[in-house]
Amino acid sequence: MRVALFVTCVNDTMFPGTGRATVTLLRRLGCDVVFPMGQTCCGQMHLNTGYPEEGGRLARHFTDVFAGHDAVVVPSGSCAAMIREQYARLAPAATAFAERVAETVPKVHELSGFLVDVLGVTDVGAYFPHRVTYHPTCHSLRGLRLGDRPVRLLEQVRGLELVPLPAADECCGFGGTFAVKNPAVSAAMCADKARNVTATGAEVLCAADNSCLMHIGGTLGRQRTGVRTMHLAEILASTEAAR
Template sequence: MRVSLFITCLADLMYPEVGESVVRLLRRYGCEVDFPELQTCCGQPAYNSGYQDEARTVARQWIRAFEHSDYVVSPSGSCTGMVHHYYPDLFRDEPEWRAKAEAIIARTYEFSQFLVQVLGVTDVGATFPHKVTYHPSCHAMRLLGVRTEPGTLMDNVRGMETIELPRRDDCCGFGGTFAVKMADMSEAMVCEKAKHVLETGAEVLVGTDMGCLMNIGGRLNKEGKPVKVMHLAQLLEEGSAGR
């Protein structure tokens, strides 16, 4: 099947290795992966800041980039959630663009969703002999309903000890523009999240959104704590690289 990678801004600019891991895994399971160069931001920062006209402009470009894709896969529940839940609202008064948005929504997936729900993959044959804890991102969990897929994939990683993160469902405080608008509150939230990560004694923090991992990892680094952060795709791909 043909899959288009929606890389997202953070992965493209700061964590390209996450996109590389996604592509390698998808190709391993027979997907023909392309990268539409017309793609841009999903429009979430503008939308969350009240700039709906600007968000619509960006969203139209995003739709143009992917409208001919069989599937669109992204290593971000946040950006995927923006497309799924807010594009129909953005184009509520533009029937033609709303129809285009709804057509592409049906083919757009967060990475772990696509592996489990579409490809039927629950075990990539990975081995990762480390203590790991998992942070579920708010948008993936609450907007997209991604609750079991990451855990299912992690449960089948050999040699890995997964330790439950206390208050795992609490937000890390990033929230995109929230971290800028409400900096003091955001800092308090990420400090609490980092404290819970350290309580687990884990060597590695895993997540499905680089925004969350960047925020938590930045806090841990500031405190001088040697906890590695990894996107789920990196863990699965690196752990099964020899297959």
């Protein structure tokens, strides 16, 4: 299967290890992974801040760049939700853009959804001997409705002890520009999330969105909790040989 990686802005700029881990994981599972060099932003932050025309141009560019692949994998529930939920609304009816959206968007998958639903695997051959708790981010939980797919993948990782996160479905308070426009509320929400994370006794907090991990990780770091944050792709890419 020919799979294109959409790495996303946050990962490309701040968490390149997530992109590398995604490629390692997909190749291990037999996928032919390509990285279209023309990719830019999905347009989410433009649309969310009131610039639909600019967001629409980026959406049109995305559908041009990623046309023709068997699947497009996105290691971010937030960006995958933007593409799958909003692109059809940005494309005027009966246009070439709308045709390209109809062709490309159904092939776009968040990483865990692609592994479980498209490849049909939960055991990806990973080894990660640590105590881990999982935070289901808002877009993956409420937008994409990934359900327990990430958890099913983590449960099959050898050596990993998965512990439940109290109030897991509560937002961490990031929400992109929400954290900028409402810093006090955002910080209070994140403090609640950090308190629940530390209560698990986990060594590692895992999620499918680095934006949320960045937000929670900042609080965990300032509190000197010692809890690390890791994207789901990085845990699933880990193997016993890498010990």
